Amino acid sequence: MALTGLGSARRSRRFLAAGVVLVGALTLVALAAPWLTAYDPDAIVVALYRGPLGPGGAHPLGTDTLGRDVWARLAYGARTSLFVGALAMAISLLIGTAVGLVAGYFGGLVDAALMWVVDLVLTMPSLLLLIVLATILPPSILTIPLVIGIIGWTTFARTVRGEVLTLRERDYVQAARALGAANARIIVRHLLPGVLPGVVVLAALGMSGAIVVDAGLSYLGLGVPLPTPSWGRMVSDSQTYIAVAPWLVFAPGLSIALAVVGFNLIGHGLIDLVERRQA
Amino acid sequence: MRRLAWLLALGALAAACAVPLDPPPSGAPAGDEPPRSGGVLRLGDAEDPRYLDPARGYDVVSWSFEQMLFNTLVEYDQGTNIVPGLVETWTTSPDGRHLSFRLRHDVVFSTGRPFTAADVKFSLERLLKPSIHSQGAEFFHGLEGATDYIAGAAKEVRGIRVPAPDRVEFDLIGIDPLFLHKLAMPFAAVVDREAVERFGDDDFNAHPVGTGAFVLQEWVYGQRLRLARNPRYFRAGRPYLDAVEATIGVSPQLAWLKYQRGELDVATIPPAEYHRVLADPRYRPLLISRTTLRTNYLGLNCEVAPFDRVAVRQAMNLAINKQRLLELADGQGAIANSILPPDMPGAGPVAGYPHDPEAARLKLGEAGLADGFETTLWAYRDPEALRPAQSIQEDLHLIGVTVNLKPVDFPALIEAVRHPGTVSLFLLGWEADFPDPSNFLTVLLHSRSRDTNNNTFYANPEVDHLLDEAEPLLVNDPRRFRLFHEAEVLVMRDAPWVPLLHPAGSAVRHPRVRDLELHPLRPSRVEGVWLAW
Numbered sequence: 031m032a033l034t035g036l037g038s039a040r041r042s043r044r045f046l047a048a049g050v051v052l053v054g055a056l057t058l059v060a061l062a063a064p065w066l067t068a069y070d071p072d073a074i075v076v077a078l079y080r081g082p083l084g085p086g087g088a089h090p091l092g093t094d095t096l097g098r099d100v101w102a103r104l105a106y107g108a109r110t111s112l113f114v115g116a117l118a119m120a121i122s123l124l125i126g127t128a129v130g131l132v133a134g135y136f137g138g139l140v141d142a143a144l145m146w147v148v149d150l151v152l153t154m155p156s157l158l159l160l161i162v163l164a165t166i167l168p169p170s171i172l173t174i175p176l177v178i179g180i181i182g183w184t185t186f187a188r189t190v191r192g193e194v195l196t197l198r199e200r201d202y203v204q205a206a207r208a209l210g211a212a213n214a215r216i217i218v219r220h221l222l223p224g225v226l227p228g229v230v231v232l233a234a235l236g237m238s239g240a241i242v243v244d245a246g247l248s249y250l251g252l253g254v255p256l257p258t259p260s261w262g263r264m265v266s267d268s269q270t271y272i273a274v275a276p277w278l279v280f281a282p283g284l285s286i287a288l289a290v291v292g293f294n295l296i297g298h299g300l301i302d303l304v305e306r307r308q309a
Numbered sequence: 310m311r312r313l314a315w316l317l318a319l320g321a322l323a324a325a326c327a328v329p330l331d332p333p334p335s336g337a338p339a340g341d342e343p344p345r346s347g348g349v350l351r352l353g354d355a356e357d358p359r360y361l362d363p364a365r366g367y368d369v370v371s372w373s374f375e376q377m378l379f380n381t382l383v384e385y386d387q388g389t390n391i392v393p394g395l396v397e398t399w400t401t402s403p404d405g406r407h408l409s410f411r412l413r414h415d416v417v418f419s420t421g422r423p424f425t426a427a428d429v430k431f432s433l434e435r436l437l438k439p440s441i442h443s444q445g446a447e448f449f450h451g452l453e454g455a456t457d458y459i460a461g462a463a464k465e466v467r468g469i470r471v472p473a474p475d476r477v478e479f480d481l482i483g484i485d486p487l488f489l490h491k492l493a494m495p496f497a498a499v500v501d502r503e504a505v506e507r508f509g510d511d512d513f514n515a516h517p518v519g520t521g522a523f524v525l526q527e528w529v530y531g532q533r534l535r536l537a538r539n540p541r542y543f544r545a546g547r548p549y550l551d552a553v554e555a556t557i558g559v560s561p562q563l564a565w566l567k568y569q570r571g572e573l574d575v576a577t578i579p580p581a582e583y584h585r586v587l588a589d590p591r592y593r594p595l596l597i598s599r600t601t602l603r604t605n606y607l608g609l610n611c612e613v614a615p616f617d618r619v620a621v622r623q624a625m626n627l628a629i630n631k632q633r634l635l636e637l638a639d640g641q642g643a644i645a646n647s648i649l650p651p652d653m654p655g656a657g658p659v660a661g662y663p664h665d666p667e668a669a670r671l672k673l674g675e676a677g678l679a680d681g682f683e684t685t686l687w688a689y690r691d692p693e694a695l696r697p698a699q700s701i702q703e704d705l706h707l708i709g710v711t712v713n714l715k716p717v718d719f720p721a722l723i724e725a726v727r728h729p730g731t732v733s734l735f736l737l738g739w740e741a742d743f744p745d746p747s748n749f750l751t752v753l754l755h756s757r758s759r760d761t762n763n764n765t766f767y768a769n770p771e772v773d774h775l776l777d778e779a780e781p782l783l784v785n786d787p788r789r790f791r792l793f794h795e796a797e798v799l800v801m802r803d804a805p806w807v808p809l810l811h812p813a814g815s816a817v818r819h820p821r822v823r824d825l826e827l828h829p830l831r832p833s834r835v836e837g838v839w840l841a842w
Contacts, residue, residue, distance in 0.1 A: 074633070081585070169715070255713060267692050270562065273328040274581050274585060
């Protein structure tokens with residue numbers, strides 16, 4: 031993936047700020063969900079179901095196809111979607127960075143073997159692999175981030191490896207090696223800080239990717255177990271109601287879009303800053 | 310920036326407003342003119358029928374077309390009564406083991422060849438041939454000599470006799486009070502022997518020839534299926550339609566849109582639109598709806614803890630809010646308080662269980678589970694099937710039972726529930742093959758059905774005994790229905806099921822379509838349907 035900034039420093043700072051505000055707002059909603067709504071997201075709150083209720087009154091975003099409060103599900107769904115995205119991204123980051131550091135630093139056979147694994151994972155059709163894994167593993171809130179994380183680490187590995195290949199030739203690394211520092215120490219103390227800025231950028235972009243994948247899996251009926259609300263699941267459950275009750279699709283759909291835009295703005299804003307610092 | 314704000318505001322407004330329901334095709338929905346001949350009935354189906362060969366088809370789509378192409382000796386009226394089809398009269402011996410049919414003389418196959426008793430014998434023997442692999446063969450294993458014939462030990466089935474070209478007689482091994490119903494199944498439809506011999510058993514499917522109101526004119530696989538009027542049909546003046554044309558590859562959602570545009574004559578209403586369509590006076594006269602012989606139920610595996618305890622199963626019955634399940638189905642059907650659908654002959658009132666979460670908690674306490682427990686509910690993956698599942702999940706949550714939902718594909722679901730000790734809780738429905746209580750009680754709740762359709766693994770010797778006693782009694786024997794009723798009361802006390810709903814079938818018709826009715830057990834028949842323009 032070619033990482034490009036968004037032009038001038040002022041502009042990229044503005045985008046970064048916008049992203050932080052967006053993501054911050056969504057995170058705030060997720061954290062403060064119990065205080066933002068009086069309803070239990072899983073509880074059926076209408077006394078008599080007569081189709082989904084429109085937005086307004088006691089239900090600012092209406093009720094869904096079971097008579098549950100959509101705003102409550104959206105707010106608690108933010109927890110699910112952000113949690114899934116963050117955990118998936120963290121797993122990818124850990125695996126990917128570790129593999130990239132080791133492969134780049136040791137080179138040779140180790141590098142070849144690890145990159146062969148990366149290529150292997152990349153050749154597998156990821157959606158198919160996701161579906162297979164999500165079907166085999168027992169349904170739980172941890173399954174989906176685990177599955178997404180296990181498949182998504184290759185980008186981290188390749189980027190970090192590339193960075194390390196140049197870093198390890200730098201004088202300070204050579205010096206550390208000449209002084210007899212252990213490999214582990216060199217990797218952790220000297221290489222890791224060097225690759226971190228790039229990793230942070232990737233993490234922000236990976237976050238939005240993971241949220242989209244989670245939405246896609248939920249859409250296929252493989253997401254977090256019912257009735258736990260997640261944005262993707264909310265879209266898929268109400269897709270046939272789009273003409274009857276569009277708010278059921280638009281509210282979670284818009285949330286997914288905002289989260290993705292937010293993380294992408296942060297990611298691209300950071301690229302610029304990182305590049306400027308390195309220059 | 311201001312323009313952007315406007316756009317956003319407009320978008321938000323659009324997102325909050327539902328798209329109004331489109332009107333149905335225009336035209337007067339009814340009139341007092343007499344039936345008119347001519348016209349093509351336009352249908353839409355998601356997939357091709359799996360079969361047009363009546364010996365093989367066992368699904369709604371196949372049956373809907375087979376009914377147009379073939380006839381059976383006896384058939385159902387608009388309800389569940391048996392009436393003559395290809396026969397004029399029949400008699401049953403006092404011991405119920407011998408049936409004799411006098412055939413109509415005016416019936417010819419669509420090729421012009423007269424229909425005789427030998428064709429009846431040929432068709433049923435073909436159905437029983439092991440090489441056909443018919444799922445309907447087992448219904449006729451009670452014919453004298455059928456086992457020998459299947460084993461290859463006899464060239465014909467002794468129990469199907471043809472004393473004259475217009476007479477056919479059946480001898481049964483034992484009493485089979487449901488034999489007439491079995492003869493009314495499409496499996497027993499009479500096929501043209503010459504066509505079968507010309508095309509072979511397998512290719513007959515693509516070249517079906519029968520005595521029915523229509524003949525197959527064209528079948529472009531995956532695209533369309535066209536059946537034209539059979540000019541030699543034996544019922545004078547029928548069918549009214551010149552042809553029936555089914556477009557294949559039309560999903561229910563697409564069928565609905567095409568119906569609204571006037572491109573299809575019949576469609577089912579998408580669940581999302583139910584509520585609006587039912588409330589819309591423009592649609593009301595076009596709605597066809599009828600209760601079916603179906604019960605949707607929550608199955609409780611009586612061999613798996615904690616559902617091996619009666620008190621727990623009764624608690625489940627008390628906990629579930631069936632009124633809400635009916636609301637979620639937009640009122641299309643009736644709440645089920647017992648096993649048998651209300652339209653089933655022999656169905657009588659059973660006390661059932663009220664919705665009483667407090668009583669449910671007490672029952673759980675009785676079973677030593679006052680703190681609740683955790684279990685897994687298997688259900689079909691479809692979003693419409695998962696709505697009732699989540700409603701049940703919420704009901705049980707309120708009495709302290711944690712339910713994990715396991716959405717699976719339908720074939721996987723019906724496979725899994727058959728394995729002992731695998732599925733503790735499941736959502737399924739059952740639709741009757743025959744209008745008889747045995748088709749629910751014996752098939753689904755007798756202990757000997759545990760390796761087939763008794764997926765709750767319920768076994769009560771007392772119930773078995775009542776069912777066994779009722780089984781051989783003739784349908785008009787009052788003891789038959791009484792015994793079945795007693796068995797049903799016992800089953801409800803033991804509570805292996807939580808009966809949920811008896812869903813209704815519904816569809817909408819184009820205003821020009823007249824005299825189209827839904828049938829409680831079979832796809833709609835179209836030979837009496839006509840088009841006003």
